[in-house]
Amino acid sequence: MYLSTVSRPVTDPPETGPHRRRLAMVSGNVVALGAVSLITDISAEMVAAVLPLYLVLGLQLSPVAFGVLDGVHTGATALLRVVGGYAADRFRRRKLIAGIGYTLSAVAKLGLLLAGRSVPAIGAVIAVDRLGKGVRSAPRDALITLSTPPEALGRAFGVHRAMDSVGAFLGPLAAFAVLLVVGESYDAVFVTSFCVAALAVVVLVLFVRERPPGEPTDGPDDPKVSVREAFGLLRSRPTRRIVLAAALLGLATIGDGFVYLLLQRRADLDLHWFPLLAVGTSLAYLLLAAPFGVLADRIGRLPVVIGGYSALGAAYLLLAGPVDGWPLIALTLALYGAFYAATDGVLIALAGPVLPTRLRTTGIALVQTGQALAYLVSSVLFGLAWQAWGPGNAIRAAAVAVAGVLVVTLLLLASPSRLVTRKVPR
Amino acid sequence: MTALSTRAKLGVVAASAVLLGSVAAGYAATAAEPARTPPSATGDQAVTLEPGARLLAITDRHVSTVAAADPAGPRTVSGLECLRVYAAAGIGVCLKPETAWSYQVVVLDAALRQTRAVSVPGLPNRARVSASGRMVSWTTFVGGDSYTSSGFSTRTGILDTTTGATVSSLEEFAITRDGRSYRSPDVNFWGVTFTADDNHFYATMSTGATRYLVRGDVAARTVETLKENVECPSLSPDGTRVAFKEAIDADPAKGWRLSVLDLATMRVTATAETNSVDDQAAWLDGGTLAYTRRQDDGQPDVWSVPADGSGTPKLTIPGAESPAPLG
Numbered sequence: 146m147y148l149s150t151v152s153r154p155v156t157d158p159p160e161t162g163p164h165r166r167r168l169a170m171v172s173g174n175v176v177a178l179g180a181v182s183l184i185t186d187i188s189a190e191m192v193a194a195v196l197p198l199y200l201v202l203g204l205q206l207s208p209v210a211f212g213v214l215d216g217v218h219t220g221a222t223a224l225l226r227v228v229g230g231y232a233a234d235r236f237r238r239r240k241l242i243a244g245i246g247y248t249l250s251a252v253a254k255l256g257l258l259l260a261g262r263s264v265p266a267i268g269a270v271i272a273v274d275r276l277g278k279g280v281r282s283a284p285r286d287a288l289i290t291l292s293t294p295p296e297a298l299g300r301a302f303g304v305h306r307a308m309d310s311v312g313a314f315l316g317p318l319a320a321f322a323v324l325l326v327v328g329e330s331y332d333a334v335f336v337t338s339f340c341v342a343a344l345a346v347v348v349l350v351l352f353v354r355e356r357p358p359g360e361p362t363d364g365p366d367d368p369k370v371s372v373r374e375a376f377g378l379l380r381s382r383p384t385r386r387i388v389l390a391a392a393l394l395g396l397a398t399i400g401d402g403f404v405y406l407l408l409q410r411r412a413d414l415d416l417h418w419f420p421l422l423a424v425g426t427s428l429a430y431l432l433l434a435a436p437f438g439v440l441a442d443r444i445g446r447l448p449v450v451i452g453g454y455s456a457l458g459a460a461y462l463l464l465a466g467p468v469d470g471w472p473l474i475a476l477t478l479a480l481y482g483a484f485y486a487a488t489d490g491v492l493i494a495l496a497g498p499v500l501p502t503r504l505r506t507t508g509i510a511l512v513q514t515g516q517a518l519a520y521l522v523s524s525v526l527f528g529l530a531w532q533a534w535g536p537g538n539a540i541r542a543a544a545v546a547v548a549g550v551l552v553v554t555l556l557l558l559a560s561p562s563r564l565v566t567r568k569v570p571r
Numbered sequence: 572m573t574a575l576s577t578r579a580k581l582g583v584v585a586a587s588a589v590l591l592g593s594v595a596a597g598y599a600a601t602a603a604e605p606a607r608t609p610p611s612a613t614g615d616q617a618v619t620l621e622p623g624a625r626l627l628a629i630t631d632r633h634v635s636t637v638a639a640a641d642p643a644g645p646r647t648v649s650g651l652e653c654l655r656v657y658a659a660a661g662i663g664v665c666l667k668p669e670t671a672w673s674y675q676v677v678v679l680d681a682a683l684r685q686t687r688a689v690s691v692p693g694l695p696n697r698a699r700v701s702a703s704g705r706m707v708s709w710t711t712f713v714g715g716d717s718y719t720s721s722g723f724s725t726r727t728g729i730l731d732t733t734t735g736a737t738v739s740s741l742e743e744f745a746i747t748r749d750g751r752s753y754r755s756p757d758v759n760f761w762g763v764t765f766t767a768d769d770n771h772f773y774a775t776m777s778t779g780a781t782r783y784l785v786r787g788d789v790a791a792r793t794v795e796t797l798k799e800n801v802e803c804p805s806l807s808p809d810g811t812r813v814a815f816k817e818a819i820d821a822d823p824a825k826g827w828r829l830s831v832l833d834l835a836t837m838r839v840t841a842t843a844e845t846n847s848v849d850d851q852a853a854w855l856d857g858g859t860l861a862y863t864r865r866q867d868d869g870q871p872d873v874w875s876v877p878a879d880g881s882g883t884p885k886l887t888i889p890g891a892e893s894p895a896p897l898g
């Protein structure tokens with residue numbers, strides 16, 4: 146229902162009464178970014194779906210060689226994400242930086258063809274793909290916040306994330322369709338994936354705007370954002386608090402791999418069904434992202450984020466609790482998908498208005514990087530907890546951590562005057 | 572750019588879609604693999620797993636045999652498609668495509684007739700039969716859901732063909748590491764080789780960044796670590812030595828050296844094969860190892876080398892993989 150009326154720009158003239166605004170949905174720029182994400186995710190998930198087949202059956206790589214591919218690029222990606230965010234702000238070229246990110250990932254698909262059987266080359270190609278993903282997220286989200294009035298940010302992110310997950314859903318289907326036609330020619334999947342990704346770049350170039358229509362372009366006299374100013378971002382209390390809260394919340398997230406592994410063990414699920422656990426989560430995410438975004442605009446973003454993490458805590462408790470079999474799977478996946486729907490975009494919607502427009506991309510990159518690094522730490526900690534206490538107690542400890550982090554987050558962020566009603570400086 | 576009307580932009584997008592679509596379709600048309608036709612049986616008799624002076628191997632994804640005395644000579648190829656095969660005492664195990672996306676472990680009698688089939692998750696990698704033909708084991712890779720997040724793991728299963736008892740994953744077994752009880756979510760097992768009692772076995776266990784040789788007990792459902800940096804063990808016919816691949820400088824990124832471990836002294840002897848070997852070797856006799864080596868383009872050949880570190884590697888079955896002695 147959100148997608149059918151989205152093309153109406155939210156910046157429509159005066160009749161923008163409360164009722165009118167609800168109908169106005171999201172701006173053209175958000176729809177364009179959503180379309181780019183949708184198409185890009187088809188491309189990315191096509192490759193993700195066949196890469197194991199390609200590496201193991203096509204190239205005959207062994208498990209440890211594959212482990213090497215996993216790589217330790219997270220640190221470098223995190224740094225470059227912030228650098229990319231800063232460049233987008235300094236040159237006021239968010240669209241360009243996002244476009245570079247999308248292009249890098251597209252080119253990486255062709256790189257898989259050229260890498261051949263070389264494990265280091267495949268590792269490098271995957272690193273480039275990750276780099277592209279890291280570089281584009283912050284400018285893309287910054288463009289969403291800059292094309293949307295603050296009071297409609299939740300809905301804008303909800304619609305964007307829903308479109309994104311539709312692409313993630315279609316990708317594996319597209320890959321299998323290609324393989325059905327061409328047989329075991331993984332090359333054809335990579336080339337198709339590249340073509341799909343290139344189409345996304347075309348859509349980005351043509352339809353995504355650097356700034357909303359009517360927005361004055363920056364005068365040549367406006368001082369450029371300096372590195373000093375970017376560092377100063379962390380000296381501002383509200384920014385520091387939101388980055389800290391995002392990282393803390395990340396620390397309470399043990400990662401999909403562990404959740405699905407525990408679920409499979411608890412429910413004694415046949416391993417064949419394992420990949421469908423991720424599909425179930427995506428489905429819940431896809432269906433709930435837009436409604437939760439709208440809800441966030443109505444009742445406030447912080448309550449929705451808190452609700453999302455409560456759903457995460459509840460999912461953890463379920464994994465340690467008395468429920469078994471299919472009810473356990475259905476409930477856990479619904480809660481887990483709800484967690485993503487209530488937090489992924491909504492957290493950025495919460496952060497966006499706190500960050501000054503001039504440094505919006507850098508700020509969003511900081512929030513996302515803080516989270517990404519925290520995920521890394523939390524998955525290591527959870528692995529250690531599992532070794533020390535066993536899976537049952539480890540997941541109970543994770544649930545306790547969620548509760549603790551929620552209290553701290555409330556203390557950090559619950560000052561409505563600063564976070565909810567503050568207007569975006571234009 | 573801004574001068575373009577929405578209609579013109581949509582036109583450009585449509586034209587790009589058509590252009591990129593034809594690129595993809597054109598590539599697919601040239602890349603499409605011709606349907607795999609099973610190579611017709613050559614030689615007079617059909618492939619059999621009856622013990623005899625022959626070697627079993629996979630040729631172009633099909634089960635085949637060659638004479639042990641003339642392995643590069645005439646080859647008997649069956650219509651049975653397998654990605655990995657092994658046999659002993661007239662019992663075979665084949666990791667076979669079930670649908671385009673799934674595989675099954677098939678237990679074969681001497682005439683390649685299927686006696687049991689177990690559907691397995693993931694992609695086939697290793698297969699073994701105990702010397703008596705009673706115990707069967709396999710390893711598959713189970714893929715992660717997203718390649719931008721971590722996530723490849725292995726599943727190793729064991730089947731007792733006399734009772735039908737199945738261990739679907741060795742991860743269910745209790746682990747003793749360096750004398751102490753151990754558990755971790757990142758434990759993976761691969762490459763089982765059985766001892767003569769059809770209960771004990773050796774295998775690889777990986778956790779953290781370390782790969783261990785473990786000795787396991789099927790009845791007791793336990794494994795214990797013996798030594799680090801030993802992968803894909805293969806027990807010698809007399810049960811005294813284990814052929815394995817040893818990661819160079821304990822770093823799999825640098826490749827593997829095919830080596831032999833003496834279980835009594837725990838001394839390691841590297842074989843004369845200096846190319847990286849990523850395979851679970853097979854003992855052709857008490858002193859010779861056979862293994863798959865890949866050419867730069869991925870084409871496999873079966874090579875053999877003395878197990879005591881002497882001699883030089885010898886190309887044994889060109890264009891084949893997954894060797895096993897039938898004699």
